[in-house]
Amino acid sequence: MEPSQVAIIGSGLIGCSWAMVFAAGGFKVKLYDIAQQQLTSALETIRKQMKEMEKAGVLKGALNADQQLALISVCTDLKAAVEGATFIQECTPENLELKKKIFGQLDLIVGDSVILSSSTSCLLPSKLFTGLKHVKQCIVSHPVNPPYFVPLVEIVPHAETDPSTTERTYALMKKIGQSPVKLNREIEGFVLNRLQYAVISEAWRLVGEGVISPTDLDLVMSDGLGMRYAFIGPLETMHLNAEGVSNYCERYAEGMRLVLNTFGPIPEFSGETVQKVNQALSEKIPVVPKALDARRKWRDECLTGLAKLKTQMKSD
Ligand code: NAI
Numbered sequence: 001m002e003p004s005q006v007a008i009i010g011s012g013l014i015g016c017s018w019a020m021v022f023a024a025g026g027f028k029v030k031l032y033d034i035a036q037q038q039l040t041s042a043l044e045t046i047r048k049q050m051k052e053m054e055k056a057g058v059l060k061g062a063l064n065a066d067q068q069l070a071l072i073s074v075c076t077d078l079k080a081a082v083e084g085a086t087f088i089q090e091c092t093p094e095n096l097e098l099k100k101k102i103f104g105q106l107d108l109i110v111g112d113s114v115i116l117s118s119s120t121s122c123l124l125p126s127k128l129f130t131g132l133k134h135v136k137q138c139i140v141s142h143p144v145n146p147p148y149f150v151p152l153v154e155i156v157p158h159a160e161t162d163p164s165t166t167e168r169t170y171a172l173m174k175k176i177g178q179s180p181v182k183l184n185r186e187i188e189g190f191v192l193n194r195l196q197y198a199v200i201s202e203a204w205r206l207v208g209e210g211v212i213s214p215t216d217l218d219l220v221m222s223d224g225l226g227m228r229y230a231f232i233g234p235l236e237t238m239h240l241n242a243e244g245v246s247n248y249c250e251r252y253a254e255g256m257r258l259v260l261n262t263f264g265p266i267p268e269f270s271g272e273t274v275q276k277v278n279q280a281l282s283e284k285i286p287v288v289p290k291a292l293d294a295r296r297k298w299r300d301e302c303l304t305g306l307a308k309l310k311t312q313m314k315s316d
Contacts (some may be wrong), residue, residue, distance in 0.1 A: 007085040011042035011074070015091035017147040020046055023068040024061030027177030031074045032081035039074035046072065057302050060148070060177060071145060079109050087172060089141065091119045097209045099128055107132045112155065115165055115172075117141045122193065124186045125158035136162040139169050142190055143178075149303040150177035154190045168314060203266045208273040214280035216243050231313065 006022050008015045011033040019029045019042075033039045050065040059065055075081040082088055088106065092098055099118060106116055116138045118128055129138040140156040145151075153173045157166050167184060173180035183190060189197060203217050212220070228237060235245070242248035269271070284297045 004087075005085045006089065007032060008081045008091060009078075009081070009091050010091035010093070011039055011108075011249060012091060012093075014143060014145065014147065015089075016042050016046050016049075017145075018089050018091060018119070019072050020050065020068075020148055021060070021178065023130055024059070026061065026063065027071065027176070029072045030085065031072060032078060033074070033076065036074075036076055039076065040100050043072070043074055052159045056304075058308070060158070078105060080105065082110060082185045084112070085114055087115045087117065087169075089117050094121060094123065096123055096127055099123060101130060103132060107134050110134060110137075112137070112250045115139065115169055117169060119143055122189060124188070125156055125161070126186060129158045129161075135160045137165050138187075139165050140190075141169055141173065141180075142165065142192070144192065146300060146303070147178070149307050151177065151307075153178045153180045154183060154192055155180050156183045156190055158186070171296075178311065200245070201267060203264060204267040204269065204273060205276075207277060208267065209264075214277045215284070230310070273296060 003026050005028040007030045008018050008022075009032050011019070011031045015033075019031050022029045031039060031042060033042065045063075047069055050059060050068060053059040054065040059068075061068060063071075086144065088110070090099065090102060090106075092102055099120065103116060103118070110116065112134070114137060116129075116132075116134060118125075118138075118140050119142060120128065120140055121142060123140075125138065125140050128140070129135050132138060135158055138158055139161050140154070142154040142156065144150040144152045155166060155169050155173070170180045170182060181191070187194070199221070203221075206212050207214050223240050232240070238248040239245045242251055285291050
């Protein structure tokens with residue numbers, strides 16, 4: 001049987017990652033971009049990464065790197081790129097006008113069954129899709145960088161998205177080995193970034209008020225909270241840290257509220273605290289491409305190891 005086909009619009013960091021995730025899942029992938037040169041270098045990046053992962057024994061999927069590479073083709077013609085695709089994942093720069101233009105173009109050329117999905121990190125479906133003829137087929141599938149190693153995908157429908165679009169997207173994400181979650185309605189920051197910003201906000205206040213150093217603040221997460229959060233979320237943590245959630249609330253609600261009442265206002269993220277945090281981090285990782293890239297590579301290796309461990313420890 002011919003493998004199903006997907007189209008990826010935009011071949012930057014996230015577009016390449018999606019292409020690799022879909023190829024690992026056995027899908028034929030058409031990668032579209034505006035410039036042939038960008039596509040050539042995207043293909044080369046993908047080839048290099050797949051070969052490295054194959055060598056390291058961490059390539060995903062049942063096919064080898066050459067077989068997966070053979071599933072990916074590139075194209076600078078939008079109509080040809082989406083022809084035959086059952087799913088289109090848009091990965092262009094985070095710019096509302098540009099994305100609206102692209103979805104407007106897609107709206108004119110697609111049929112009634114393909115899913116039009118956006119990787120946007122923070123543009124709301126109501127801003128992206130309102131007024132499109134195919135709005136029922138539109139959805140946000142927000143990945144986490146790097147999607148190849150961090151499987152979460154936030155699925156966010158427009159108010160007019162057909163429930164079957166949400167279900168099909170959810171099933172597809174599962175099929176390619178990602179970990180989808182459904183939002184019942186759109187909300188600024190979706191869920192992942194709302195949680196992330198809550199953490200960043202309090203981290204910033206604590207460092208800004210001189211309660212803790214930037215380096216120690218990061219350790220609280222990497223050697224403390226983060227250890228368990230890679231396996232269980234905050235709600236299950238409550239459940240396990242007492243005799244169930246109800247008991248946790250009986251025991252700790254008052255204490256939590258006391259602490260939460262001492263949280264300060266939303267930080268400005270400017271001035272002295274920026275300098276303080278930047279100085280501490282720059283001493284550890286100088287802001288030059290070589291040092292940043294080396295640390296990112298190390299981070300990705302850690303995530304690969306963690307992904308392996310999570311598979312071994314899977315409990316559901
Ligand atoms: P990027 O800048 O690396 O790649 C964007 C690509 O789109 C480039 O290859 C560019 O040539 C292409 N492009 C520009 N105009 C185009 C057009 N009219 N038609 C087709 N392609 C066009 O951006 P990145 O980081 O890959 O982000 C893509 C999307 O993914 C954004 O919406 C971003 O918010 C989202 N995202 C990014 C994450 C990240 O950590 N980088 C994480 C999760 C989502």
